[in-house]
Amino acid sequence: MRERTLIKLSHYQAVLEGAGIPTFIRNESLAHLEVPIPTFCPALCVVEDGDYERAMQLLHESEAEAAKASIEDCTCGKCGETNPHSFDICWNCGTELAA
Numbered sequence: 001m002r003e004r005t006l007i008k009l010s011h012y013q014a015v016l017e018g019a020g021i022p023t024f025i026r027n028e029s030l031a032h033l034e035v036p037i038p039t040f041c042p043a044l045c046v047v048e049d050g051d052y053e054r055a056m057q058l059l060h061e062s063e064a065e066a067a068k069a070s071i072e073d074c075t076c077g078k079c080g081e082t083n084p085h086s087f088d089i090c091w092n093c094g095t096e097l098a099a
């Protein structure tokens with residue numbers, strides 16, 4: 001569980017660094033002078049106060065994208081219609097959708 005969290009934090013860190021926002025994953029022993037991001041508190045922090053809001057927005061977007069990807073629509077192999085992931089059969093033509 002802890003490793004999973006760290007992997008996720010590394011991912012978020014990569015997202016922010018990729019957007020030019022310096023961040024660091026806080027070592028518990030270095031608990032001062034940074035701005036913690038509440039969602040990930042106390043582990044992931046931005047270096048510059050001014051980057052905080054942008055960082056949060058980027059992470060929310062990243063989260064939204066991840067959530068979207070996990071419930072990805074499936075495309076009907078027969079008619080090409082897009083169906084919600086929860087559908088077992090195509091709403092358009094009734095063909096069984098691949099899982």
Ligand SMILES: [Zn+2]
Nearest residue numbers: 076079090093
């Ligand atoms: Zn179909």
